[in-house]
Amino acid sequence: MDLSAINPILLLASLMVAATPILLAAIGELVVERAGVLNLGVEGMMITGAICGFIIAVATGSPWLGFIGAAIGGAMLSLLFGVLTQFLLSNQVATGLALTLFGLGLSALMGQGYLGIRAPSFPDWHIPLLGDIPVIGPIVFQHDPMVYIGLLIVASVWFFLNRTRGGLILRAVGENHDAAHALGYHVRRTRMLAIMFGGACAGLGGAYLSLVRVPQWTEGMTAGAGWIALAIVVFASWKPGRLVLGAYLFGGVTVLQLNLQAAGVAVPVEYLSMSPYLATIAVLVIMSAGRAPGSLGRIFHAAR
Amino acid sequence: MKRRTLLASGVAAATLAMAGLPALAQDKTKVGFVYVGPVGDGGWTYEHDKGRQAVEAEFGDAVETVFVESVPEGPDAVRVMQQMALDGADLIFTTSFGYMDQTLEVAAKFPDVKFEHATGFKTADNVGIYSARFYEGRAVQGHIAGNLTKSNIIGYIGSFPIPEVVRGINAAYLAAKAVNPDVEFKIVWAYTWFDPAKEAEAANVLIEQGADVVLQHTDSTAPQAAAQAAGNVYTFGQASDMAEYGPMPRVSSIIDNWAPYYIARTKAVMDGTWESDSTWDGIGAGMVGIGEITDAVPADVKASAEALRDAIAAGEIHPFTGPVNKQDGSVWLADGETADDGTLLGMNFYVEGIEGDIPQ
Known part of the structure; x- marks a missing residue:
């Protein structure tokens, strides 16, 4: 055992990178759930975003265009979910699960010709001045731009939900869609926009895997990240601030586990891989105050 | 009707x-x-x-x-x-x-x-x-890795702790140790044959902990990409040539035929x-191929690695030749003794010098 082999600065730095895909997917799902919709298709939207982003990045040579394509791809798939659940009133749980399975298959089909190809590189930003601060510099200020964009999206979502009129309407729709409808708000329109935002964010998270983390395309490469994102939303009790904490915690576990192994500490992998979910359950029990949005998962029909 | x-x-x-x-x-x-x-x-x-x-x-x-x-x-x-x-x-x-x-x-x-x-x-x-x-190919990899490493830390991404993989680790270690007595192996078990995200993660962790050569027993090319991003790290193609990552980081490979x-x-x-x-x-029958050793490897190392490959193919050298002790210090192979296939097929121990335990 040689714990000194673990460099805490590098560990924290790689933690920020490891947390980014699940952070992006989770913030999208948070908005969706605050609007009262439970979309279990995060995994499917992530992987679809991963391949859409990869295809476009390879075709154009620009990772930035790839990310935009990934967001559009994820949003398109979520649109399917939106039409099914909001207009055809299908069951949200079943539709979400179907969306995950569909996304996995669709992405495998789209990615047929893209196996073994390398993505255009996406260099890290070495932020001048800030990046040179000892200790904090390498941890916080020497990452690729998407890490900061992810945090920016979280901050914007917080501001939108808590400080704007639009956010208030979205929360009202999520808490009690009948009351919101009675007040004259467009429940369906609000929810469709939220669902598309969720899809776009999940797509960005998936593209982060295929364009930055791995960076290549392989089938099923999200490997359950979408489910972790769903768990984080509950863990964070639907609050953006706690979501960041949760994402870093969950992302940290994977990095830490490998670091411990390489340092020779024999912690059974199974314990560490189940720990995020155990933490979620524990948080649910302890913080029963973290109440889910009132209309979460319920079908809205104006005439009922 | x-x-x-x-x-x-x-x-x-x-x-x-x-x-x-x-x-x-x-x-x-x-x-x-x-x-x-x-x-x-x-x-x-x-x-x-x-x-x-x-x-x-x-x-x-x-x-x-x-x-x-x-x-x-x-x-x-x-x-x-x-x-x-x-x-x-x-x-x-x-x-x-x-x-x-x-x-x-x-x-x-x-x-x-x-x-x-x-x-x-x-x-x-x-x-x-x-x-x-495959352990014959692993010995050639270990030989090259032991010569190339400057930090004397070689990272190894294991898939599952089964005899096949343990055998590869031991063969690579013995060959690396033979040319570089200070060499140290860091082993990470990924518990998957194929999960690019996890494999890339494992490679990054090993590189962060000082490994400048990474051997993999998992199937994707993700560790190669991670090593390439890190810069001065050497890797070997696994199962397939993975030549698209040459001449750096991939310096050679084991090819299954x-x-x-x-x-x-x-x-x-x-x-x-x-x-x-x-x-x-093995190599002799052509079931295991050694991918081209690139110019990133010094010429003398390349020559000695090729000599080792040919000697193994001809049956002159067995990668497991005594004296070799088990991890706990007990004698496994006496001087000049070679391992029998039965022990190799069921190999569930590290040789002396490798640190850590095989997960059960």
Whole structure:
């Protein structure tokens, strides 16, 4: 055992990178759930975003265009979910699960010709001045731009939900869609926009895997990240601030586990891989105050 | 139509169909392949699929091949194999260690179908086993790695703690130690054969902890990409050449070449001469290939690595030659003694000098 082999600065730095895909997917799902919709298709939207982003990045040579394509791809798939659940009133749980399975298959089909190809590189930003601060510099200020964009999206979502009129309407729709409808708000329109935002964010998270983390395309490469994102939303009790904490915690576990192994500490992998979910359950029990949005998962029909 | 005539004609049709099917199936020899990863993984499964394509190219219309990819190890594999056998396969290759018990289970139900299980150690009347002596290639890798490393830390991404993988670690370590006494191995178990995100993560962690050579026993090219991003880190292609990552970070590779074996066994089934066997071939027989050693490796190291490769191929050097102690210090091989295949096939211990425990 040689714990000194673990460099805490590098560990924290790689933690920020490891947390980014699940952070992006989770913030999208948070908005969706605050609007009262439970979309279990995060995994499917992530992987679809991963391949859409990869295809476009390879075709154009620009990772930035790839990310935009990934967001559009994820949003398109979520649109399917939106039409099914909001207009055809299908069951949200079943539709979400179907969306995950569909996304996995669709992405495998789209990615047929893209196996073994390398993505255009996406260099890290070495932020001048800030990046040179000892200790904090390498941890916080020497990452690729998407890490900061992810945090920016979280901050914007917080501001939108808590400080704007639009956010208030979205929360009202999520808490009690009948009351919101009675007040004259467009429940369906609000929810469709939220669902598309969720899809776009999940797509960005998936593209982060295929364009930055791995960076290549392989089938099923999200490997359950979408489910972790769903768990984080509950863990964070639907609050953006706690979501960041949760994402870093969950992302940290994977990095830490490998670091411990390489340092020779024999912690059974199974314990560490189940720990995020155990933490979620524990948080649910302890913080029963973290109440889910009132209309979460319920079908809205104006005439009922 | 009266009900009775309907029933009668139905029975007649069914009889006809049943009589017709075997006759049709006799025309072509049907060969099935069960893969653990996608055929595009660029590594293990990719090479098996090249073997399958070679069988098709060799026999043309006389054979029909089918494959199912990304079949999980464990009970789910039974379903896939059973379906293949029911669909009339004459010969089924199950290409991962984790299909061992499932292969035997299905084989017992279909005594007329021949099975070939890769890298396992259990046989039956209609189950043969085959594997390649990858540890011979690992010794060449270890030799190059021991020479290349400057930090004296070599990272190793293990898949599952099974004899196959442990054998590779030991062979690489012994060869690295022989040329560099200060060398240290850091081993990370990924518990997967194929998960690019996890493999990239593991490679990054090893690099962060000081490894400047990373060996992998997982199937994707993700560790190569991670090493490339990190810069001055050397890697080796696993199962397939992975030449697209050369000349740096990939400096050489182990290439599995299953095609000759698959063709020979398919021929045996066609001729009716197939018998259960246990094949374990190495560099000499061509089942294990060493990918081109790139110019990133100093010329003298390249020459000595090639000499080692040729000596192993000729049978002059055995990668496990004594004196070798086990991790706990007890004697395993006396001076000049070479390891027997039985011990190698069931290898569940590290040799002396490797730190850490094999997870149970």
